[in-house]
Amino acid sequence: MLGRRNKEAVSKGENPKSCEPKSTDPLRRLDLLDDEDVSVMLQGTRMVKVRSPRWQKHRSFRLLEDCVTVWCESSKTTSKAKGNQTFCVTEVECVREGCQSECLRRLADSVPDSQCFTVVFRGGRKSLDLCCSSREEAQCWVRGIRTLKDRVANMSQKEKLDQYPLALL
Numbered sequence: 001m002l003g004r005r006n007k008e009a010v011s012k013g014e015n016p017k018s019c020e021p022k023s024t025d026p027l028r029r030l031d032l033l034d035d036e037d038v039s040v041m042l043q044g045t046r047m048v049k050v051r052s053p054r055w056q057k058h059r060s061f062r063l064l065e066d067c068v069t070v071w072c073e074s075s076k077t078t079s080k081a082k083g084n085q086t087f088c089v090t091e092v093e094c095v096r097e098g099c100q101s102e103c104l105r106r107l108a109d110s111v112p113d114s115q116c117f118t119v120v121f122r123g124g125r126k127s128l129d130l131c132c133s134s135r136e137e138a139q140c141w142v143r144g145i146r147t148l149k150d151r152v153a154n155m156s157q158k159e160k161l162d163q164y165p166l167a168l169l
Contacts, residue, residue, distance in 0.1 A: 037144035
Protein backbone atom coordinates (compact mmCIF):
# COMPACT_ATOMS: atom_id res chain seq x y z
CA MET A 1 0.00 0.00 0.00
CA LEU A 2 1.07 3.52 -0.61
CA GLY A 3 2.38 5.27 2.46
CA ARG A 4 1.95 2.23 4.69
CA ARG A 5 5.58 2.01 5.77
CA ASN A 6 5.73 5.61 7.03
CA LYS A 7 2.47 5.30 8.94
CA GLU A 8 3.67 2.14 10.64
CA ALA A 9 7.00 3.71 11.54
CA VAL A 10 5.32 6.80 12.97
CA SER A 11 2.84 4.73 14.97
CA LYS A 12 5.73 2.75 16.51
CA GLY A 13 7.46 5.97 17.55
CA GLU A 14 10.21 5.68 14.94
CA ASN A 15 11.28 8.64 12.92
CA PRO A 16 11.51 7.55 9.27
CA LYS A 17 13.99 9.39 7.08
CA SER A 18 11.29 10.98 4.93
CA CYS A 19 9.66 12.54 8.00
CA GLU A 20 12.84 14.07 9.46
CA PRO A 21 12.61 17.84 9.73
CA LYS A 22 15.05 19.70 7.52
CA SER A 23 17.69 21.70 9.32
CA THR A 24 17.11 25.42 9.04
CA ASP A 25 20.50 26.27 10.53
CA PRO A 26 22.79 27.34 7.65
CA LEU A 27 25.90 26.23 9.58
CA ARG A 28 24.48 22.74 9.98
CA ARG A 29 23.23 22.56 6.39
CA LEU A 30 26.61 23.60 4.98
CA ASP A 31 28.43 21.34 7.49
CA LEU A 32 30.30 24.30 8.99
CA LEU A 33 29.56 23.93 12.71
CA ASP A 34 33.21 23.34 13.60
CA ASP A 35 34.82 25.59 10.98
CA GLU A 36 37.01 28.12 12.84
CA ASP A 37 37.32 30.43 9.83
CA VAL A 38 33.55 30.76 9.49
CA SER A 39 33.27 31.34 13.26
CA VAL A 40 35.73 34.24 13.00
CA MET A 41 33.75 35.65 10.08
CA LEU A 42 30.48 35.40 12.04
CA GLN A 43 32.02 37.34 14.94
CA GLY A 44 33.24 40.05 12.59
CA THR A 45 36.57 41.72 11.96
CA ARG A 46 37.76 45.30 11.71
CA MET A 47 39.76 45.76 8.48
CA VAL A 48 41.05 48.59 6.34
CA LYS A 49 39.26 49.02 3.02
CA VAL A 50 41.73 50.40 0.49
CA ARG A 51 40.82 52.35 -2.65
CA SER A 52 44.12 54.23 -3.13
CA PRO A 53 47.22 55.09 -1.10
CA ARG A 54 45.32 58.11 0.24
CA TRP A 55 41.84 56.56 0.61
CA GLN A 56 41.95 53.97 3.37
CA LYS A 57 39.00 53.54 5.73
CA HIS A 58 38.50 51.28 8.72
CA ARG A 59 35.43 49.10 8.25
CA SER A 60 33.82 46.26 10.15
CA PHE A 61 33.08 43.15 8.12
CA ARG A 62 30.87 40.32 9.34
CA LEU A 63 29.33 37.19 7.89
CA LEU A 64 25.57 37.26 8.42
CA GLU A 65 23.65 34.32 9.91
CA ASP A 66 22.61 33.00 6.49
CA CYS A 67 26.30 32.10 5.93
CA VAL A 68 26.35 33.50 2.38
CA THR A 69 26.12 37.25 2.93
CA VAL A 70 28.99 39.44 4.12
CA TRP A 71 28.04 42.80 5.64
CA CYS A 72 30.29 45.87 5.58
CA GLU A 73 29.84 48.87 7.85
CA SER A 74 29.31 52.14 5.98
CA SER A 75 28.29 55.63 7.00
CA LYS A 76 26.77 56.45 3.60
CA THR A 77 23.00 56.74 3.44
CA THR A 78 22.17 56.66 -0.28
CA SER A 79 20.24 53.67 -1.59
CA LYS A 80 23.14 52.75 -3.91
CA ALA A 81 25.57 52.79 -0.97
CA LYS A 82 23.23 50.69 1.15
CA GLY A 83 23.03 48.14 -1.65
CA ASN A 84 26.82 47.92 -1.65
CA GLN A 85 27.01 47.27 2.10
CA THR A 86 26.64 43.54 1.53
CA PHE A 87 27.86 40.96 -0.91
CA CYS A 88 26.99 37.32 -1.41
CA VAL A 89 29.76 34.72 -1.62
CA THR A 90 28.16 33.52 -4.86
CA GLU A 91 29.05 36.92 -6.40
CA VAL A 92 32.74 36.31 -5.68
CA GLU A 93 34.82 35.18 -8.64
CA CYS A 94 37.99 34.62 -6.60
CA VAL A 95 39.96 35.76 -3.56
CA ARG A 96 43.57 36.80 -4.16
CA GLU A 97 46.00 36.64 -1.27
CA GLY A 98 48.64 39.30 -0.74
CA CYS A 99 49.23 42.60 -2.52
CA GLN A 100 48.25 41.39 -5.99
CA SER A 101 45.87 44.16 -7.03
CA GLU A 102 47.19 47.34 -8.59
CA CYS A 103 46.02 49.36 -5.60
CA LEU A 104 47.61 47.08 -2.99
CA ARG A 105 50.88 46.83 -4.96
CA ARG A 106 51.31 50.58 -4.45
CA LEU A 107 51.11 49.95 -0.69
CA ALA A 108 53.40 46.91 -0.66
CA ASP A 109 56.20 48.83 1.10
CA SER A 110 53.98 50.03 3.94
CA VAL A 111 51.72 47.00 4.50
CA PRO A 112 52.76 43.37 5.09
CA ASP A 113 51.81 41.23 2.08
CA SER A 114 50.45 38.46 4.33
CA GLN A 115 47.83 40.79 5.87
CA CYS A 116 46.20 41.82 2.58
CA PHE A 117 43.77 40.21 0.18
CA THR A 118 41.48 41.17 -2.67
CA VAL A 119 37.92 39.97 -3.25
CA VAL A 120 37.25 39.91 -7.00
CA PHE A 121 33.57 39.98 -8.00
CA ARG A 122 31.80 38.72 -11.10
CA GLY A 123 30.33 41.34 -13.39
CA GLY A 124 30.92 45.07 -13.12
CA ARG A 125 31.36 45.41 -9.37
CA LYS A 126 34.72 46.82 -8.25
CA SER A 127 37.15 44.54 -6.48
CA LEU A 128 37.45 44.92 -2.72
CA ASP A 129 40.99 45.45 -1.39
CA LEU A 130 41.33 44.74 2.32
CA CYS A 131 44.11 44.83 4.93
CA CYS A 132 43.76 43.01 8.25
CA SER A 133 45.59 43.70 11.48
CA SER A 134 47.17 40.23 11.45
CA ARG A 135 48.15 37.46 9.06
CA GLU A 136 45.81 35.05 10.88
CA GLU A 137 42.75 37.28 10.38
CA ALA A 138 43.50 37.63 6.68
CA GLN A 139 43.93 33.87 6.32
CA CYS A 140 40.63 33.20 8.14
CA TRP A 141 38.75 35.46 5.75
CA VAL A 142 40.46 34.11 2.62
CA ARG A 143 39.88 30.47 3.60
CA GLY A 144 36.38 31.22 4.91
CA ILE A 145 35.16 32.92 1.74
CA ARG A 146 36.63 30.12 -0.37
CA THR A 147 35.04 27.46 1.82
CA LEU A 148 31.60 29.10 1.72
CA LYS A 149 31.85 29.64 -2.03
CA ASP A 150 32.74 25.96 -2.58
CA ARG A 151 30.00 24.65 -0.26
CA VAL A 152 27.30 26.74 -1.93
CA ALA A 153 28.58 25.77 -5.39
CA ASN A 154 28.32 22.08 -4.44
CA MET A 155 24.71 22.38 -3.24
CA SER A 156 21.95 21.16 -5.50
CA GLN A 157 19.60 23.76 -6.96
CA LYS A 158 16.82 22.48 -4.67
CA GLU A 159 19.02 22.87 -1.58
CA LYS A 160 19.95 26.41 -2.64
CA LEU A 161 16.31 27.37 -3.12
CA ASP A 162 15.29 25.77 0.19
CA GLN A 163 17.98 27.60 2.15
CA TYR A 164 18.30 30.87 0.23
CA PRO A 165 15.01 31.48 -1.58
CA LEU A 166 15.69 35.16 -2.29
CA ALA A 167 19.47 35.51 -2.13
CA LEU A 168 20.30 33.35 -5.13
CA LEU A 169 17.58 34.37 -7.58
